[in-house]
Amino acid sequence: EGKMLTNISNVLRACAQRNISHLFVFYFKKCDVFKLDEAPATQVVMTRDEGLQYYRTMQTMRRMELKADQLYKQKIIRGFCHLYDGQEACAVGIEASINLKDHLITAYRAHGYTLTRGGTVKEIMAELTGRRGGIAKGKGGSMHMYCKHFYGGNGIVGAQVPLGAGVALACKYKGTDELCVCLYGDGAANQGQIFETYNMAALWKLPVIFICENNRYGMGTSVERAAASTDYFKRGEFIPGLRVDGMDILCVREATRFAADHCRSGKGPILMELQTYRYHGHSMSDPGVSYRTREEIQEVRSKSDPISLLKDRLLSNNMASVEELKEIDVEVRKEIEDAAQFATTDPEPPLEELCNHIFSNNPPVEVRGTNPWAKLKSLS
Amino acid sequence: MAAAARLFIRGAHSTLAISGVGTGKQSSLFKLSAGCSSRLKAQRHVAHFTFQPDPPTTEYGATQKMNLFQSITSALDNTLASDPTAVIFGEDVAFGGVFRCTVGLRDKYGKDRVFNTPLCEQGIVGFGIGAATAGATAIAEIQFADYIFPAFDQIVNEAAKYRYRSGNLFDCGNLTIRAPWGCVGHGSLYHSQSPEAYFAHCPGIKVVIPRGPLQAKGLLLSCIADNNPCLFFEPKILYRAAVEQVPVDSYTIPLSQAEVLQEGSDLTLVAWGTQIHVLKEVANMAQEKLGVSCEVIDLRTILPWDTETVCKSVARTGRLLISHEAPVTGGFAAEISSTVQEECFLNLEAPIARVCGYDTPFPHIFEPFYIPDKWKCFDAIKRMINY
Numbered sequence: 001e002g003k004m005l006t007n008i009s010n011v012l013r014a015c016a017q018r019n020i021s022h023l024f025v026f027y028f029k030k031c032d033v034f035k036l037d038e039a040p041a042t043q044v045v046m047t048r049d050e051g052l053q054y055y056r057t058m059q060t061m062r063r064m065e066l067k068a069d070q071l072y073k074q075k076i077i078r079g080f081c082h083l084y085d086g087q088e089a090c091a092v093g094i095e096a097s098i099n100l101k102d103h104l105i106t107a108y109r110a111h112g113y114t115l116t117r118g119g120t121v122k123e124i125m126a127e128l129t130g131r132r133g134g135i136a137k138g139k140g141g142s143m144h145m146y147c148k149h150f151y152g153g154n155g156i157v158g159a160q161v162p163l164g165a166g167v168a169l170a171c172k173y174k175g176t177d178e179l180c181v182c183l184y185g186d187g188a189a190n191q192g193q194i195f196e197t198y199n200m201a202a203l204w205k206l207p208v209i210f211i212c213e214n215n216r217y218g219m220g221t222s223v224e225r226a227a228a229s230t231d232y233f234k235r236g237e238f239i240p241g242l243r244v245d246g247m248d249i250l251c252v253r254e255a256t257r258f259a260a261d262h263c264r265s266g267k268g269p270i271l272m273e274l275q276t277y278r279y280h281g282h283s284m285s286d287p288g289v290s291y292r293t294r295e296e297i298q299e300v301r302s303k304s305d306p307i308s309l310l311k312d313r314l315l316s317n318n319m320a321s322v323e324e325l326k327e328i329d330v331e332v333r334k335e336i337e338d339a340a341q342f343a344t345t346d347p348e349p350p351l352e353e354l355c356n357h358i359f360s361n362n363p364p365v366e367v368r369g370t371n372p373w374a375k376l377k378s379l380s
Numbered sequence: 381m382a383a384a385a386r387l388f389i390r391g392a393h394s395t396l397a398i399s400g401v402g403t404g405k406q407s408s409l410f411k412l413s414a415g416c417s418s419r420l421k422a423q424r425h426v427a428h429f430t431f432q433p434d435p436p437t438t439e440y441g442a443t444q445k446m447n448l449f450q451s452i453t454s455a456l457d458n459t460l461a462s463d464p465t466a467v468i469f470g471e472d473v474a475f476g477g478v479f480r481c482t483v484g485l486r487d488k489y490g491k492d493r494v495f496n497t498p499l500c501e502q503g504i505v506g507f508g509i510g511a512a513t514a515g516a517t518a519i520a521e522i523q524f525a526d527y528i529f530p531a532f533d534q535i536v537n538e539a540a541k542y543r544y545r546s547g548n549l550f551d552c553g554n555l556t557i558r559a560p561w562g563c564v565g566h567g568s569l570y571h572s573q574s575p576e577a578y579f580a581h582c583p584g585i586k587v588v589i590p591r592g593p594l595q596a597k598g599l600l601l602s603c604i605a606d607n608n609p610c611l612f613f614e615p616k617i618l619y620r621a622a623v624e625q626v627p628v629d630s631y632t633i634p635l636s637q638a639e640v641l642q643e644g645s646d647l648t649l650v651a652w653g654t655q656i657h658v659l660k661e662v663a664n665m666a667q668e669k670l671g672v673s674c675e676v677i678d679l680r681t682i683l684p685w686d687t688e689t690v691c692k693s694v695a696r697t698g699r700l701l702i703s704h705e706a707p708v709t710g711g712f713a714a715e716i717s718s719t720v721q722e723e724c725f726l727n728l729e730a731p732i733a734r735v736c737g738y739d740t741p742f743p744h745i746f747e748p749f750y751i752p753d754k755w756k757c758f759d760a761i762k763r764m765i766n767y
Contacts, residue, residue, distance in 0.1 A: 078566045079566040079567070079568050079744065080566075080567075080568070080571065130744055130745035138744070138745050139743065139744055139745065139746075140569075140744060141568050141569075141744040141745070143568075143569075143570070144569070144744075155526075155569060155570035156526075156527065156529075156530075156570065157499055157527075158499070187498075187499040188499060190498035190499050190500050190503075191499060191500050191530075192500060192502055192503065192530070193530075218498075218499055219471075219472065219478075220472055220475065221471075221472060221496060221498075225496065226496075226498045226499065227498065290475070291475070348745055349745065349746075351746070351749060353746075354738065354740060354743060354746045354749060354750065355738065355739075355740055358739070358740055358741070367738055367739045367740065368708045368709060368738070368739050369708075369738055370708070370735050370736060370737065370738065370751075370752045370756045374756075376738065378740075
């Protein structure tokens with residue numbers, strides 16, 4: 001609260017100099033809550049700098065995903081590739097309310113989070129193409145990207161949630177102020193492990209924010225056909241929950257701020273459902289139109305696109321000019337082009353890497369090869 | 381979801397001959413592979429095997445050209461038609477499945493017989509065990525064999541032991557679990573695994589792996605008919621690549637019987653699934669280039685496996701090579717190897733060779749170097765002959 005006032009006063013001082021407003025107050029309706037007496041703030045301040053930064057990050061994310069789509073179709077990226085476009089507000093909004101010392105873990109739709117958690121576009125794209133400059137040295141691919149305090153990037157649906165609770169336990173145990181943001185999707189919400197984790201987190205009051213990114217489809221199955229209850233924010237039963245519009249970055253930011261305060265004050269876990277949408281199919285092998293109509297996708301794109309929403313806000317409230325945003329677009333485009341160039345030209349990891357890092361071992365161990373006479377070295 | 385089955389196949393398309401890969405000398409192995417790497421970039425991606433179809437048969441009536449997923453659909457169709465208690469369930473089976481194995485079945489037989497489950501493998505198998513115990517013919521689908529592990533407890537602790545622990549009072553023999561299995565060219569860590577070895581260690585279940593559409597339909601119908609819980613792994617790389625003439629009506633192929641695909645006198649080659657096609661090619665190479673006559677055996681049923689056929693063959697030839705994609709340590713080749721040396725010790729002319737995947741997680745970018753392709757098998761044959 002106090003920080004907000006200082007922020008406002010600092011900015012108002014600079015306000016007089018230019019025609020542009022340096023901040024704006026937005027009003028939202030109260031989000032749905034479950035077993036909570038309070039709710040996230042309905043009166044939200046966004047400064048110009050924040051707005052531009054969010055715009056840049058979301059635009060980078062969007063262009064990066066579209067570039068990955070292009071490279072996949074050119075068969076430069078192969079394997080499985082799950083794209084995040086449409087859901088940018090979630091990743092950027094969450095990161096806006098936590099800091100890099102906090103921890104985050106998600107499932108396989110991880111490119112966006114890798115970016116917000118500190119990965120560079122170059123490293124991400126090189127990992128997609130499996131080169132040595134990749135963030136996991138080219139050994140993980142699309143689904144397995146990691147960086148400091150970001151635990152991936154996990155292939156098995158739902159398996160990352162107990163891990164997230166474990167990370168939160170470590171934070172509590174070590175007495176730091178850190179928390180763990182533990183993400184999963186609407187499909188994973190029906191996995192048994194999630195409920196086991198809810199129980200443990202609530203029992204031991206772990207500082208974990210469970211976030212269900214509900215993009216309405218678990219691969220090709222709509223939520224109505226998969227879940228007995230689509231109120232994912234209530235599924236925690238004894239864990240308080242809130243449901244948030246995941247296409248609006250400010251809603252996500254405020255909800256995460258509320259949730260983070262809840263955790264850091266020792267009240268235990270909290271569950272957030274972000275209602276969002278993905279434009280691409282489940283993965284690059286899925287056209288995305290056999291289980292939903294093109295009209296639906298178009299409707300979301302025209303009415304609720306997170307980047308457009310933010311852009312409208314910035315422009316209509318005079319917080320930024322069209323030229324400024326265009327300039328950001330151009331810079332972002334260049335960054336992505338450079339990264340794609342790097343990703344296609346960087347060499348693949350050396351063959352010695354095949355057996356490295358299986359175990360932690362010193363001195364190196366031998367790994368049996370495809371026949372009894374071939375033995376390879378594993379370094380760690 | 382047709383695109384989900386778009387199988388990009390690539391492999392080490394190398395024409396370099398492997399010569400004298402030294403014991404523990406990894407450098408020469410890597411030198412030749414480095415040559416492969418530059419060729420890979422320039423060439424069209426090709427598979428590490430060539431599918432060799434079985435000759436058509438009139439034994440079971442009229443046949444139709446089908447690929448692997450169509451033969452599975454045909455088997456399921458026959459089952460749903462003849463058995464009113466049969467039900468098919470799993471993730472996304474209603475619209476046809478991510479590999480199109482259940483296309484058209486829901487429309488034909490109704491949504492109470494072919495239905496989707498939520499995303500919960502443990503739940504799917506547990507539910508299947510219950511349904512089977514109550515008398516329904518339950519055919520569960522696990523979307524990829526890599527995802528079968530949450531259900532591992534249900535399969536190993538519940539399904540496999542039901543009959544034993546209840547003194548034959550209850551059983552879940554009506555249960556069949558199907559899962560796509562094996563490498564696919566670009567699957568990387570979680571879409572390429574071959575977990576048959578984990579389940580081979582579990583008495584009470586049967587594990588079956590076909591090599592093509594004709595075998596698949598017969599073996600699947602046998603699994604469904606069998607009074608024991610069965611795991612049926614379908615090589616996903618063959619779903620479209622394998623096309624054969626498959627009988628339209630029901631027929632069964634006996635379980636626990638290995639098949640000798642070609643007879644030989646010098647060396648026995650044993651494999652299952654996709655690897656059979658690799659070994660068939662290796663057998664031809666061995667005949668042409670080394671004058672070695674190889675006997676190729678498809679194990680078909682991993683558990684309980686046909687020890688007699690394999691041991692009889694090795695007793696004649698004196699040499700055995702077993703090959704599979706799964707990592708070599710603890711892979712099923714170890715079990716075969718151990719049994720054969722017990723039974724045929726004095727007949728063996730050379731140590732039994734296991735040409736398998738490396739002891740690493742199934743790699744992402746390194747797949748062509750990881751899989752036991754024909755060159756690695758050929759090299760092993762040369763060593764065995766010259767032992």
